[in-house]
Amino acid sequence: MGPRTRRFVAAMGALAFLAFYVWAVIAIADRLPDSMWIDLIFYGVAGIAWGVPLIPLFSWAERDGNQVRKPPPAL
Numbered sequence: 001m002g003p004r005t006r007r008f009v010a011a012m013g014a015l016a017f018l019a020f021y022v023w024a025v026i027a028i029a030d031r032l033p034d035s036m037w038i039d040l041i042f043y044g045v046a047g048i049a050w051g052v053p054l055i056p057l058f059s060w061a062e063r064d065g066n067q068v069r070k071p072p073p074a075l
């Protein structure tokens with residue numbers, strides 16, 4: 001798969017994930033008690049956490065197509 005195709009697939013995957021993520025955050029936030037502090041903590045964590053699952057996707061999209069993954073060194 002070429003680099004342009006990988007980037008396109010990653011972009012579409014990221015958009016699909018973010019649409020689901022926003023829906024899930026809103027659905028969970030509706031079930032939380034009404035408190036400014038709970039909202040602050042919840043939205044602070046949710047605002048940072050969306051990037052963590054996308055790191056492997058973007059790493060894959062930017063990887064060279066000829067590069068082979070090496071197993072981790074034995075301990």
